[in-house]
Amino acid sequence: MATNTREKTKRIAENKDKRPYATARHIRMSPYKVRRALALIRGKSVNEAVALLEYATVISAEPVKKVVLSAAANAEHNFGMDRGDLIVAEAYADQGPTLKRMNPVSKGRAHAILKRTSHITVVLDVKSK
Template sequence: MEARAQVRFARHTPMKARRVVDLIRGLPASEAQAVLQFAPQSASETVYKVLSSAIANAEHNFNLDRDTLVVSRAWVDEGPTLKRFRPRAQGRAYRINKRTSHITVIVESREPKGRTR
């Protein structure tokens, strides 16, 4: 069983948010939260909240155990771009693109693999 959470129109560029999402893909959920807490990127706070929401959805909606959850899929899509203008010299104007992103995290329950020696 899998649970998902999504944030839309997050004010992070998709390229920078993908760097953070790539850190947690495939990790156990508790380990992914620890990685995100200490990641220096600004998008890590938003991704942490989405991951926490996905874990809460799995616990509340599907009665899954928090310890067996793994980040099975996570991706970032590009949202709409806010177009702004910056005044420049001699009456010119330069466009500034303020990009947004849609961040999706899916966690699923997997049995922990037993350690073999």
């Protein structure tokens, strides 16, 4: 049984994605809003993506910019890549846990308020020449 476990662990390690990435979890913003900023940068170079997010009017540009810069720093530090050669290969926002709050209304009733959170992931790759 231990042999099978070791082989399975080895297979998982071989198939693991070796591209630099960064993740921000539990961002207090709806994933719908975050996806608007991610659509702007997908496929762009890192420098261009940061410049776009710097002047974007979408509210979610700031946390997305932080994740892109973090992924670029991970690429430089952990993989020894040059920041000028990197592009945003994948960028997606998943839904995190939802904070549930209640708004009291007439006749003793209450309406639900859903405060959504996001998990933002940015994966970088080397620009193909």
